[in-house]
Amino acid sequence: MNPQDEYQLMLTRRHFFSRCSLGIGTAALASLLNESGFGAPPSALRTPQSPAPHFAPKAKRIIYLFQSGAPSQFELFDPKPQLEKMRGKELPDSVRQGQRLTGMTAYQSSFPIAPSIYKFAQHGQSGATISELLPHTSKVADDLCFIKSMYTEQINHDPAVTFCLTGFQIAGRPSLGAWLSYGLGSENKDLPAFVVLVSVGSGRPDCQPLYDRLWGSGFLPSQYQGVKFQSGADKVHFLSNPPGVNKQVRRRFLDALAQLNQENAKEFGDPEALTRIAQYEMAFRMQTSVPELTDLSSESAKTLERYGPEVNKPGTYASNCILARRLAERGVRCIQLFHRGWDQHAELPKALPGQCRDTDQPTAALLMDLKERGMLDDTLIVWGGEFGRTVYSQGKLTETNYGRDHHPRAFTLWLAGGGIKPGITIGETDDFSYNITRDPIHVHDLNATILHLLGLDHKRLTYKYQGRNFRLTDVHGEVIQKVLA
Numbered sequence: 001m002n003p004q005d006e007y008q009l010m011l012t013r014r015h016f017f018s019r020c021s022l023g024i025g026t027a028a029l030a031s032l033l034n035e036s037g038f039g040a041p042p043s044a045l046r047t048p049q050s051p052a053p054h055f056a057p058k059a060k061r062i063i064y065l066f067q068s069g070a071p072s073q074f075e076l077f078d079p080k081p082q083l084e085k086m087r088g089k090e091l092p093d094s095v096r097q098g099q100r101l102t103g104m105t106a107y108q109s110s111f112p113i114a115p116s117i118y119k120f121a122q123h124g125q126s127g128a129t130i131s132e133l134l135p136h137t138s139k140v141a142d143d144l145c146f147i148k149s150m151y152t153e154q155i156n157h158d159p160a161v162t163f164c165l166t167g168f169q170i171a172g173r174p175s176l177g178a179w180l181s182y183g184l185g186s187e188n189k190d191l192p193a194f195v196v197l198v199s200v201g202s203g204r205p206d207c208q209p210l211y212d213r214l215w216g217s218g219f220l221p222s223q224y225q226g227v228k229f230q231s232g233a234d235k236v237h238f239l240s241n242p243p244g245v246n247k248q249v250r251r252r253f254l255d256a257l258a259q260l261n262q263e264n265a266k267e268f269g270d271p272e273a274l275t276r277i278a279q280y281e282m283a284f285r286m287q288t289s290v291p292e293l294t295d296l297s298s299e300s301a302k303t304l305e306r307y308g309p310e311v312n313k314p315g316t317y318a319s320n321c322i323l324a325r326r327l328a329e330r331g332v333r334c335i336q337l338f339h340r341g342w343d344q345h346a347e348l349p350k351a352l353p354g355q356c357r358d359t360d361q362p363t364a365a366l367l368m369d370l371k372e373r374g375m376l377d378d379t380l381i382v383w384g385g386e387f388g389r390t391v392y393s394q395g396k397l398t399e400t401n402y403g404r405d406h407h408p409r410a411f412t413l414w415l416a417g418g419g420i421k422p423g424i425t426i427g428e429t430d431d432f433s434y435n436i437t438r439d440p441i442h443v444h445d446l447n448a449t450i451l452h453l454l455g456l457d458h459k460r461l462t463y464k465y466q467g468r469n470f471r472l473t474d475v476h477g478e479v480i481q482k483v484l485a
Helices: 003-009 013-020 022-030 081-086 135-139 157-166 176-184 247-268 271-294 301-307 317-329 348-372 443-453
Strands: 061-067 120-123 128-131 144-151 194-200 227-229 334-340 379-384 388-393 404-407 411-417 424-426 436-438 463-465 468-470
Touching: 061 157, 061 176, 061 317, 061 348, 120 135, 128 135, 135 348, 144 436, 144 443, 176 194, 176 334, 176 443, 194 317, 247 271, 271 317, 301 317, 301 348, 317 334, 317 348, 334 348, 348 379, 348 411, 379 443, 388 411
Parallel strands: 061 334, 061 379, 144 424, 194 227, 194 334
Antiparallel strands: 120 128, 144 411, 379 411, 388 404, 463 468
């Protein structure tokens, strides 16, 4: 039998529907293609299916400062000074209530209460309580909205981070940034809609790794996945032309390759063929846009000094923060910074100050920089990790040394910028920061709120996969009305 005839007989349901949607995919693709390159001008091919918000957004973009490893709320934002009187005493069973423990502390014979050794003070007109470890963050306290009553469902790092960023604890779902890229598209044809920057903390350089699937597209088309910028000379792998290939040669090569991929898409109905064209075109334009983006020579000495001494060291949190501002200026929809090293199971007093030095000044500088440029009003900032830490010490407790295990039942994060009510604190925990006593807020609620602020209804932003309409918040989530300006 002729192979083509055999293919027609074996055409799968998935390929059939892929073919049906090919026209829409081609039209959407055209808006990404270089006007001087392959394809018609974008203006000629815009369609009603182009991404758009469901309602007027409060924020145009998001910068998510993800502190991987879980910062301790005890040492940073949720002080419990009364615990000093209970130092070394056993955590009451009435507080723990038989809640799940990790395998690292489940078999401890003792659960001694470990008060924080750090001082706290109230800052700004809002009176926000912030640790001495974060002196720069304290200066922008009135711009922040603290949520002290966050909780999640996962107790170990990888499933908890996966849950925060995809709405599901098992890998395979689209990430938050991919959903935003899918729902809103890009504001800059020369840069991806979703960019990821990763730095390693000085607190625990050996902290658990981060996997690319955390900014992946899952079952969405792969054009929506995050693009990870590297710390080396080439910010994006394989972006530079190989020796002997100039821009003109690359242009001719891409035009020919696009024609082949178009034929492939037409013949077999594979939407990923169109994605490949879009990604090749984006890479071609990024050869110009990325070097300009990462060149800090146009930044004033005052601005660079504000971000701290590591701002000119590629791959540091400080360097990534100023890149985040520059990406935001250029219309990138979702910018996600991951900073590893917050997992202080032991020797917390030795490791935590280093993490805070890494992040405190650059974070505050980013907020001040955006505010001075008139961008904070339409840029949503999120700062937080995957869960909190326990009130009891993991391992031996001494006057100067202790560690804290994972605690998903109560933790703190903060929001700022586009659509957020500044200078407020939401939620409370008990005297042990172990259980929430007011305004419990789930990770699904946070994600629903993020989408809402960017003009998307989390119940309407769906994608049909394997016969079911999926969404970031699954069947859960409520917008946190109290944080809305």
